Amino acid sequence: MILFFLTSGLFLGWSLGANDASNVFGSAVGSKMITFRKAAIIASAAVILGAVLQGAGTSDTLGKLGAVNAIGGSFTLALAAAVTVYTMTKFSLPVSTTQAIVGAIIGWNLFTGNRTDSGTLSKIVFTWISGPVLGALFAVLLYILIVKIKKASKIHLFRFETFLKAGLIAAGAFGAYSLGANNIANVMGVFVPAFNLQEIDLGIITLSSAQQLFLLGSIAIAAGILTYSKKVMETVGANIVELSSEAALVVVLAQSLVLFIFSSSGLSNFFVRIGLPPIPMVPVSSSQVIVGCVIGIGLWKGARNINFRLLGEIGIGWIATPIMSGLLAFFSLFFVRNIFNIDVGQKVIAGAAPDPVVTSDPAVSEIVRYILLAVLITGFIVALYYYLLDRKKKRELRVSEDKFWHYLK
Amino acid sequence: MALFKRTTKDLIIKIDEFFDNVELGLLVFRESMKSYIDKDMEAFNRHLQKVDTLEGNADKLQRSIENEMITHSILPQHREEVIRLIDEIDEIMDTVKKSLNEFIIEMPEIPAALNKDIVSLADASASAAEELIPAARAYFITPYTVREKLLKVYYFESETDKIAIRTKKRIFQEMNEIDLAHKAHLRYIIHHIEAISDMAQKAADRLAAMAIKIVI
Numbered sequence: 375m376i377l378f379f380l381t382s383g384l385f386l387g388w389s390l391g392a393n394d395a396s397n398v399f400g401s402a403v404g405s406k407m408i409t410f411r412k413a414a415i416i417a418s419a420a421v422i423l424g425a426v427l428q429g430a431g432t433s434d435t436l437g438k439l440g441a442v443n444a445i446g447g448s449f450t451l452a453l454a455a456a457v458t459v460y461t462m463t464k465f466s467l468p469v470s471t472t473q474a475i476v477g478a479i480i481g482w483n484l485f486t487g488n489r490t491d492s493g494t495l496s497k498i499v500f501t502w503i504s505g506p507v508l509g510a511l512f513a514v515l516l517y518i519l520i521v522k523i524k525k526a527s528k529i530h531l532f533r534f535e536t537f538l539k540a541g542l543i544a545a546g547a548f549g550a551y552s553l554g555a556n557n558i559a560n561v562m563g564v565f566v567p568a569f570n571l572q573e574i575d576l577g578i579i580t581l582s583s584a585q586q587l588f589l590l591g592s593i594a595i596a597a598g599i600l601t602y603s604k605k606v607m608e609t610v611g612a613n614i615v616e617l618s619s620e621a622a623l624v625v626v627l628a629q630s631l632v633l634f635i636f637s638s639s640g641l642s643n644f645f646v647r648i649g650l651p652p653i654p655m656v657p658v659s660s661s662q663v664i665v666g667c668v669i670g671i672g673l674w675k676g677a678r679n680i681n682f683r684l685l686g687e688i689g690i691g692w693i694a695t696p697i698m699s700g701l702l703a704f705f706s707l708f709f710v711r712n713i714f715n716i717d718v719g720q721k722v723i724a725g726a727a728p729d730p731v732v733t734s735d736p737a738v739s740e741i742v743r744y745i746l747l748a749v750l751i752t753g754f755i756v757a758l759y760y761y762l763l764d765r766k767k768k769r770e771l772r773v774s775e776d777k778f779w780h781y782l783k
Numbered sequence: 784m785a786l787f788k789r790t791t792k793d794l795i796i797k798i799d800e801f802f803d804n805v806e807l808g809l810l811v812f813r814e815s816m817k818s819y820i821d822k823d824m825e826a827f828n829r830h831l832q833k834v835d836t837l838e839g840n841a842d843k844l845q846r847s848i849e850n851e852m853i854t855h856s857i858l859p860q861h862r863e864e865v866i867r868l869i870d871e872i873d874e875i876m877d878t879v880k881k882s883l884n885e886f887i888i889e890m891p892e893i894p895a896a897l898n899k900d901i902v903s904l905a906d907a908s909a910s911a912a913e914e915l916i917p918a919a920r921a922y923f924i925t926p927y928t929v930r931e932k933l934l935k936v937y938y939f940e941s942e943t944d945k946i947a948i949r950t951k952k953r954i955f956q957e958m959n960e961i962d963l964a965h966k967a968h969l970r971y972i973i974h975h976i977e978a979i980s981d982m983a984q985k986a987a988d989r990l991a992a993m994a995i996k997i998v999i
Contacts, residue, residue, distance in 0.1 A: 405859055405860055406856055406859040407856065407859055525927075528924050528925055529924070530795050530923050530924055531858065531861075531922070531923040531924070531926070531997070532791050532794055532795055532798075532857055532858060532923065533791055533795070535857065535858045536791045536857070618860075618997075618999070619860055675999070771854065775850070775854075778850075
């Protein structure tokens, strides 16, 4: 039953994987620099690593916005966010999972009578604007740098393109890692305060309760990438690649940096140590950051055909998504509590420590352990299968090549 | 991935080799025209054989470059254009070979008064094609210099046109001692020599567009 409540979060994770993986590997796949299969495998592994190793920071921020203290509440919020994302996508409106989940949390706060922390909220809203702006800035700086290096080094186009290809794969993997670290909070953040699972000791690392949830969420994201992101990647890639291959790399790199910055507690601590204000750990929308990056490069190159309609739509998305998701969450919570008689959370008394309703359940941790094992074994088998398939293809190609040159002689 | 293999390096070498073949072919073409005018048929035949070998090499390299670029997904965004450019440059070599073959088959009789004109026509036409090669090489290393290099191609192409018109005018308006069939034959031979610079101009136009695309 407990695992059933997680399904809405897993669904949200799946849709996030299907949509947002295109932002990190779209340009590489769209330009045929890397096959979808390779991109999907790299992205899936990197997303899982990012979420498990570095996903805590952004989840804490969402927890501060509203500590959903009942599993029924978490389920309803994730479902409301998922339905909002699905509906807005259906109407081709640019939508961010982050904004949907923030709206849903505010809806929960309103429903349960909890106060929404205006400081945390303003911090989150600030990053929605600063994310794309920072993305644009990074993109312009990186673009200038890469063009200068290319000009100064007089590198052969083929060699440069080969470096770009390697760069796109590395940046894509970094992007997927950052995506996992930054956006896992959207998928599993609402479940964290409501769960208290037993730790799993894997020998090398120990998975805490939150990390186990992040692992499940990131597996859902990986499933989204593997099963549904191909078409999106090819479409997004074709649109971005219009820029040029170096611009495509810059866009992915800039976007990854922004996502990384807003999810790296180490970097934030370093800022504090050198006397700068800390970086807010907030989930940001990768799609909106990428639009910022593309517009940044476009402006730098003197493009006059900036799509202001798209900017307007993003602006509408900033307002419409949280409102729609918030309202949906509010009414859904009402139904879940009054019709299905499920606890969706209560008002947190000031000063009292949040009390998780779901306490340690060894069975859940056991299931997580098995899922982890299954994922590792499946991953290994799939990687081996594709490696052998690739080798066979290459061998066949070599034979056909030899035949071709033999007969040509 | 190509980065960790010799594919990229091999391909760069092959492209350079291809250009070397074309440059050498054009040089030999120039020499063979001089030999023909000097009526040194032995040298002409030797040159023709050399051009034949170079053209064959260029053909092989062209196929191999095309093959590797597709197989190893090198330069996917500009691949089609690079392949077409190499194809067009290869056509220049084909035209050189074809022209020399026309000479050996038809053995056109060139009046002594036209010797100088024919040599300068062949020179100008070969120069147009020769100037294309550094520009094509620059596309891969310094694409922002391609357009200025191409100016020489356009210059020599227009020079070729001027020399061809002047020579044809001389043949048809001033040389009354030769019959119409001979005149028509000479015009046909001039067309063949001119074709080299025309092909060079066609490739230059493509290269100019490619250079803008890659720089922007």
